[in-house]
Amino acid sequence: MPPRRFGETARPDAWWVQPVAVFLGFTAFIVYSTWAAFQGSHFWFNGQGADYLSPFYSPELFYPAQYPQAAAHAWFGVQPYWWPNWLVFSPAFLVLWAPAGFRLTCYYYRGAYYKAFWADPPNCAVGEPRKTFLGERYFPLVLQNVHRYFMYLAVIFIFILGYDAWKAMWFADATGAAHFGIGVGTIVLTLNVILLASYTFGCHSLRHLIGGFLDEPSKVSACAKGFACVSCLNRRHMMWAWFSLFWVGFTDVYVRLCAMGIWHDFRIF
Amino acid sequence: MKTVTFRIWRGDAGGGKFTDYTTDVSEGMVVLDVVHKIQATQANDLACRWNCKAGKCGSCSAEINGIPRLMCMTRMNTLPTDQPVTLEPMRAFPNIRDLTTDVSWNFRVKTKIKKFNPRKPDAPDGTWRMQQADVDRVQEFRKCIECFLCQDVCHVLRDHHKHDEFIGPRFLVYTAALEMHPLDTEDRLPELKQAQGIGFCNITKCCTKVCPENITITDNAIIPLKERVVDDFYDPLGWLWKKLRPKV
Structure with a gap:
């Protein structure tokens, strides 16, 4: 059989739709998240007593010197003195690399972006543009094996974002006293951590480390139960990956637009 | 009509x-x-x-x-x-x-994979004891009918012709069935990493899509094997944990 040229296939279906959709979806997210990270402002909303923090900026390790209002969330105070003057300071720079690394090395995302960005292959049984192929055996793609370390960090982030969602349930009155309440932003932040947790706790590496490494998991009941739970989420890993990606971006949009005064945060009770 | x-x-x-x-x-x-x-x-x-x-x-x-x-x-x-x-x-x-087509390459590949090597029998009558839950996991892989459709759709073999360096999804499933078997004692991970080229798999999931037996090849066989290779060759903490953890 003669070898197939790039894009050549006998498939009559619209095989190109999936990689194009993935390409557009990932590109849109990368462009928006990079833009949002460089803003360094409007990442928190405290109007009407609310306390919303964008997930792109959480945990806020240091606050930008020009925004002392953002000090409330900062763990270690004002931005470090050694930060270079030529580079704009944004708290997002200090945290976004971790979830970005987790998604970049995720098994689902790898398969998706190899197809959509490298056409390796463009889709199943479709001709490829290159003759050489090294796979994940050599540098740089052998570094994908670091995925489990990013997973450890991603799990920590889930607890931090869970705390942010909890704080979004408390609204300060005129005297400064906090009262339990639910605003639209509370729902947005809570849904965000639920979707991110569903994605993170369905990770293939976690599935392996929690019990998959055993040949007889039934001998360690905690491992067997953990393996079953992670497997349950893992079966829909792609779905959780996309839902959480969209919603974490939307959460930043919501907090940003509320902080800019463009959207009004509706208080449900 | x-x-x-x-x-x-x-x-x-x-x-x-x-x-x-x-x-x-x-x-x-x-x-x-x-x-x-x-x-x-x-x-x-x-x-x-x-x-x-x-x-x-x-x-x-x-x-x-x-x-x-x-x-x-x-x-x-x-x-x-x-x-x-x-x-x-x-x-x-x-x-x-x-x-x-001539699919004999597949049978030659199979002969190079280390065979099932069970632990010593659990009972004096020469039999073993296994939990059904542990067997269920590898049972999925036994559904394979060796149609080699997964090998055919895998672009590593189909487009890049890495037949000498990569065993393909069918034999990664076969290896997973042996490697995850509750009784097996053999270590196939060094071969998986080197001669059998598991690193060539870039997780397109095409093999899973074409499997007529609906075996979840990528998620249940290949990725768990990749993770086991990471345990042994790419994860210093994992390597240490493997040495220190209690044996079960």
């Missing part, structure tokens, strides 16, 4: 071309039925391998409209018939003639 055109590859290792055959298709027919009808009425010399006609022998693997599938399990009413239906042999293996 409707009339459908089939565009079938006719040729051998030396070359060939697509030839159109038009025939009537009735309700309930599968692609293999149509091939047999064309063989009986229009092309007596059309070569095609088949056996059970029930999706269990894995003989009639071919590419139907560009997708690797079993001819006996592809119903005609699932295919668009307003344009010719393309039928060609598997591209990952040498063509013998028409729709038949």
